[in-house]
Amino acid sequence: MLVAFSVSPSGVAPGDAAMPNSAPGAAADSVHDAVADAVRIVRESGLPNSTDSMFTTIEGEWDEVFDVIRRATEAVGRHGSRVSLVLKADIRPGHTGEITGKVERLEAALERQTPSSR
Numbered sequence: 001m002l003v004a005f006s007v008s009p010s011g012v013a014p015g016d017a018a019m020p021n022s023a024p025g026a027a028a029d030s031v032h033d034a035v036a037d038a039v040r041i042v043r044e045s046g047l048p049n050s051t052d053s054m055f056t057t058i059e060g061e062w063d064e065v066f067d068v069i070r071r072a073t074e075a076v077g078r079h080g081s082r083v084s085l086v087l088k089a090d091i092r093p094g095h096t097g098e099i100t101g102k103v104e105r106l107e108a109a110l111e112r113q114t115p116s117s118r
Contacts, residue, residue: 002090002098003065004055007073009034009080034079038072048099055088059099062091 008031039056042049045068048059056072058065069087077083092098 001062001065001092002057002059002102003069004057004088005069005072006055006084006086007035007038007069007076008084009076009082010084011081013079013081031079034076037075037079041072041075042068048097050099055086057099059096 039051042051042056042058045058045064047064047068050057058068060068069085073083073085090098095101
């Protein structure tokens, strides 16, 4: 299965004083440290994965994928009093290597459709 997920903290981390209001885009508004903690857990899992600007996609069996997502979500939770988690899953038993295979098939289809190949 493939699962694309996005996890982000909000609110004040337990035990932290409230942060003063800051200008939009200031470092206090960023979640990159929390997201880095989540991505580190995914990468250390050893499961095939890919991260882009919006989601991290992980491939594996149901239990192992959701264990990693749970641990990544818990890590992000240490950065705020709430956590937002968005999931999208492609559950296709018996298929592996789809984290790259799907993209390779798409690129091949695009190549076949280029004007020079018609």
